[in-house]
Amino acid sequence: MINLLDAAGGRNYRDPEISPDGPKETEALEGGVEKQNALLVEQWADKLYNAPAETILEWAHEHAPGPLVVTLSMENTVLAELAERHLPGADFLFLDTQYHFPETLEVADEVERRYPSHRLVRAKAQLSRAEQDQVYGPNLYLRAPGACCRMRKVEPLAVHMSPYAGWITGLRRADGPTRAEAPALSLDATGRLKISPVVTWTLEETEAFERDNNLIIHPLTRQGYPSIGCATCTMPVAEGEDPRAGRWAFSAKTECGLHQ
Incomplete structure (x- = not known):
């Protein structure tokens, strides 16, 4: 369906609300795993709400009814280091x-070299950057940032989440008002465990862990x-500003959709 007119070039581009053909969703969990996950969240969410990262990950290793995957934005490598210690082989x-x-x-x-016992899955969108420009028009991230995030982040994550019973995220409550009450343990929309072991950490605590453990440092931090996302949509922030103030600074957008 083609119904978006590019006023600058006079071309018709595909409506950005219509994603490219191909898989977009996470496969359903099998064998009662969704029910097991729901029971685990019911029993443990409150207990783990303010628990240390090590406790949360050791709990996950012991209780998760299937394989877990550690999501890495590469803004920092704290989760990679913690997984190396507490989630062998994830x-x-x-x-x-x-x-x-x-x-x-x-x-x-560098992460791939430093942690060879953990397979690094690189999830990409259906369309390359050049193909997206051709189909949806250039600079979609400016014209329809929600659609760009959906096609390049939300849908690839959904597709690649299918083999797992749950995922480990780097959510921190200190990152802004939209995350201020984020749980350490919850269910996502597919019934998978969503586990956030560093949810109580501040930016200062994160940086201290990086220094103390000689971790790989993203130089832009x-x-x-x-807070680092795509180069097209991330700006530096002033001292004392909300750490995520530089994300989508050209729009009212505050989240990419992965944690909504």
Whole structure:
């Protein structure tokens, strides 16, 4: 369906609310896993709400009724290090939007070298960046940032989540008002466990853990970028500002959709 007119070039482009053909959703859990997950959240969510990261991950390793995957934005590598200690063999998942800073891709390569016992899955969108420009028009991230995030983040994550009973996220309550009451343990929309072991950490605690453990550092986090997404949609922030103030600064958007 073609119904979006590009006023600048006079071309018709596909409506950005219509994603490319191909898989877009997570497969249903099998064998009663969804029910087991729901019971685990009911029994444990309150107990783990303010628990230390190590406790949360050890709980996940013991109780999850299937494989878990650790999602990495490469903004920092704290989750990779914690998984190395507490989730042996868990896969790592990186959403390669093809709009990342070069430094982000370099961190991903370093993670793959430093943690060889964890397979790094690089999830990409149905269309390459050039193909998206051709089908939907250039600069979709400016004209329809929600659609761009859906096609390049939300849908690839959904497709690649199918083999897993749950996922480990880097959510922190200190990252802004939309995350201020984020749980450490919950169910996502597919019935999978959503586990956030560093949810109580501040940015300062995160940076201290990086220093104390000689972790891979994303250089932009030391150059005014406390929260890093796609290069096209991430700006530096002033000292004292909300860490996520530089994300989609050109619009009212505050989340990409992965945690909504």
